[in-house]
Amino acid sequence: MRTPVPDYLAEVADACAPSTGGELASYIPELTRVDPRYFGLAMATVDGSIYSVGDAEVEFTMQSISKAFVYGLALRDRGMRAVLEKVDVEPSGDPFDGLSFEASTGRPRNPMINAGAITAHTLVGKEGIDADERFDLIHRLLCDLAGRELRVDDEVWQSEVRTSDRNLAIAHMLRSKGVITDPAEEVISAYARQCAVLVTARDLAVMAATLANGGVQPVTGKRVFSGAQVRQLLSVMLTCGMYDSAGDWVSAVGIPAKSGVGGGILGALPSQLGIATFSPRLDAHGNSVRGIQTFERLTADMRLHLMEVAPPARSVVHAVRVVGEGEDAVRVFELSGLLGFTAAERVLQWLSADPPPERIVVVDLTEVHHIEDVARRMLLEGMRRMRLDGHVVHVVDSGDVLPDPDPGDGVMLGPPPMAI
Template sequence: MKMPIPDYLQEILDHVRDEDGGEVADYIPELAEADPDRLAIALCTASGHVYEAGPDADVEYTIQSISKPFVFALALQELGPEAVLDVVGLEPSGEAFNELSLDDNDKRPVNPMINAGAIAVNQLINGEDSSVEDRVEKIRDLFSRLAGRELHIDAELSASELEGADRNLSIAHMLRSYDIIKDDAHDAVLSYTHQCSTLVTTRDLSVMSATLANGGTQPVTGERILSAEACRLTLAVMSSAGMYDGAGRWMAGVGIPAKSGVAGGLIGTLPGQLGIATFSPRLDTQGNSVRGVKIFEYLSRDMGLHLMSSDQHSVPGVRSITRDGDQTIIRLQGTINFTAAENILHQLTTHNLGGEELVLDVSRVTSFNRMGRRMVKEGLRLLREGGFECAIYDPEGVVTDLEFSDGTTADTVDSF
């Protein structure tokens, strides 16, 4: 059976494709030359299933500030929260990402998602006495393991960024003046710039963010990379500061811990469920992808992904799949949201379904949200197109709309 999720993701891209607001990041020469029409989305579940849409899903671009949460998580794992929080705070800044600002009381950067905090955290990796080369390699290796493939650094773009790095150099000198970092200011900015110049794809970013959602276990390779504690604290900071001075509005409206990058990438993470990544280079005045923000707004509303929504339940979806002669009975249970529906459809694609008739038993389902209902119905339609006679056992009437997207309806049975 063909999974309907890529088609749904393509629908979202079509929905935002004509949005042409914003501009590419013109203060970095290579980014100024980016194709503004690039567009892609990828989604990775905590169970390791990756879905993508858009011809640009495998186009490489630099990770930029999306690197910040992953390096923060690495620092937490290497040194522990207490040592990391000695050099960086956890509070939203309410200021631009490159503001020359420190906490008025203790002179620490206020959080690790702004440049001052990210440069300070970068200097913790591999120890304060590490060379730039060893520190950068430690970070590049982390990113590669998170993505599940070998990643590389765009040296040309990194050199270009360094030529215009006066702001970050000023930040580094400020950090040195308060003994927040020990390294030479130029070396600190060099290390941080290499971090931001790592090349990734939208698919890579979805898997990397899903690793945070999965408590540090890479969902595709199964490798334990980060601790659950490091991921929890990282997601907490993303939820409050990942979208800079727009973080409050973002969490109220979208409700997904997120981080943006000026190359046009944007990630979001739902704890225990999935990682999402989008790519579209046009940025708004805050440095966030215009179409990426629209996509996340659409996903949050349509799929019920808002972190504070009552739809947020982690349920298996499938109770059992049994065979009785020519009839296969698929019993569902619990609340069927996107995560449960994806699990249901994935089990149906991998299960050796036999016979001629399929009955979907929803008698133990407490409710369907809109996306869960749509995905399960589309799965039934595709199975029917594959030659099965499909029916639903729904004694409580939890599936209120049985019409498929092609205008036909599903049969119902009173018993089986």
């Protein structure tokens, strides 16, 4: 059987293709030469499956999409506290090139506007490295995220440098307040080079899937970011990634995302997938018109909005059975699915309201594919209390979903006392 996912993506692309609204980015001369008819759509799952339709293999420059990943690299290199001292995380409500600073400190409002992105750029690597060394670190990161070697469009890079008066002014303001210390011209040249890295929609989908996968590149298996770094990055993308239309985006789409004036948009849905579009016609906010329409269609069709309320996991207790008779009887609880706080609470509430009469109890996790840490601790505490009530508790965990348990007096790990 051929999976229907590519056919669905083609259907979505066909539905959004007739839109011809928006204009090419005009403030960077080289971007006015891009074919406005380009339209690509790609999707990558956290297990490495990749689907693409249309012009998803056409290269274009990352532009502001690079801001998100460079912010993540700054977090990785300098740590959360050091980065927050230099760049805030508040939505500005201003255009991407707005002068959004804290009045008292000069700290940029967030790392997705130019002022914050320029600051985050200077926080990559150790203090004292030069602009070329810093760019090499950024380039290496972007290649690791894409899973291939990426090149720079030198013509776009130089075009941006020649038209960078506003960014230079922002850099000089940052220097005047001590937010950055490197020469403004060197910083802006390297920053423009970062924005001129070439990617495809397929690349961006894989890069987004790396974030959705908790920082592990789903094709190569390489860890790029830690889980804590991804959480911070996705949080800022959700609230600030679409500039002064971030509120509309969160309401209509509800996926952490980042756009660029090269025509790309990427979105990362935690634990599920990465999505990317490429269409160079932009709206007044600098976001791809077709890209927004495509994301709105996808999130409506597939119910991808982060605030979509799923039915509660009422079937976490898959089955309950008794093996044996009399004093040798064993009560077996078979759990299934993904166990988080609410699922674990349901199990513990059930055991509390209807405690097993059998002395020997087995908790079978064979059908559980993941246990959140809070659920793990709750279950272990429940088992400890059952032990104190006089039960002998065993765990069947053939998939090792309950790693490194510290049960205290609460649970005996190992095979159950009889075949089950």
